[in-house]
Amino acid sequence: MLTIDRISSSYAQVKVLSDISLKVEEGEVLGLLGRNGAGKSTLLKSIMGLVQIDSGTIMLDDITLSDQHAHEIPKCGIGYIPQGRRLFPELMVEENLKMGLFARNNSEEVLDWALSLFPVLKSRLKQKSGTLSGGEQQMLATARALCLQPRYILMDEPSEGLMPKLIETIFDIVEKLKSDKVGVLLVEQKIEGTLRISDRIVFLENGILKEESTPQQLSENPEPLSMYVGVKSHTN
């Protein structure tokens, strides 16, 4: 279980997260919703050790992640798909994927498995990743993280800027990971899809965790959606 216990984070004195606690179990998809600037990306960066936390602890089972150097965290089995993809643009597609493999000394079989999920990438292995289309880049960012064979994966707006068909592909992958017992912390803007694939939903506003709910509860009472994400109903 990935346990975040009362963490606070700030950028140069400005507090961005206060007292956040949440849990993700293996095989569970936790949807994290909130407006722009709410602190969603900062939360994921705090878990990855990219943003120093001021207080609180982050645990993976009985390992205290928040005591580890940032570069040790992926080795514990945490995969990260950053907002805006952030590939290594001058590296070939293959080299980007190798970054994932090397992080946990995984074999080429893992690479083959990741490529089987995104067959388009197979014909692009020697291409610089910066020359891929937006959709291909998102697939690569996802495949790169999957090459770690993560036990938990943090996804920061993976559907941002993608065509509907590709969004479906990404969401299908999330469901597949779930069935493989991977825990997913999914930050999203696409409400409908998120409600469909998440087991639970939490809402973040101004760095504070406001409400926890389930897709069923939200379909009966969509009020939190309009309150914290600013949509009238979950159909848009």
Added chain:
Amino acid sequence: MVFLALLDGTVTAFVLALIALGLSLVFGVMRIVNVAHGEFFMLGAVLSWFAYHWTGDALWGFILALLVAPVIVGVIAVLSERYILRKVHYNPESTIVATIGILYVIQQLTLMLFGPEARPVEAPIYFRVVFPWFGYSGYKLLVAAMSGLCLCGVWILMKRSKLGLYMRATQQDHEIATTFGVPTKKIYASVFALGGGLAALAGVLVVPIRQADHLMGLEPLLLSFIVVIIGGLGSLRGTIIAAFLIGISDGIISVFYEPTLAKMLATLFVVMILIIKPGGLFGESPQ
């Protein structure tokens, strides 16, 4: 005469490429301008003199220096990285000041231990390659060949090894590299050591041609800057191509006109490049 100038220029180009490659790697991956880079070159030459004197033999001294000087300089580089550059968080402005400091410390320590005079080091091998119409120093050809070998070595390291992949990934996005298990601080230390080691190696190779003295780091530093700017900051291929452009034209102009003119033209060329293509010939375009 033209042929001789071309040959001399080519030898210069190989050595220059080796020195500039180190500077370029450090700038590319760490985003810092290492003003002390020329001192690493100088240390290579000076250590080579010590090796020559200690062994009392040109060949053994050369082999010893070739093996030991890059390691000693690499260690000095790692210590400077660990205790100085890391302390100022690799901040671009602070590191310029810090590396100027490193430059003076190395230079003054060398002055104390080595003295102010220029000291010759005998070449490890002595033969002339006889072309139909003139002879040429065999050692100079050896220098070019060994530099070429090192360039290939670095190229393979960067493009084929895991360490090289980590260096390039860190160069492009050090934050995301961390999220893939790359210990970026260690990578920075390795890059700084590699850059210093390459400069030291160049110093060892060059010293039998031009003597060792504590001020000899300045000229290669300036030429490397020129090369790195023309080649495009952080581009390995650009650096090597620019080194040949500058090295060979420097050789030719120096032989037919005079060295000062060559340097002036090179500087003018830099200015033109910066105006026409600010990122350098092969560089990333500036943000």
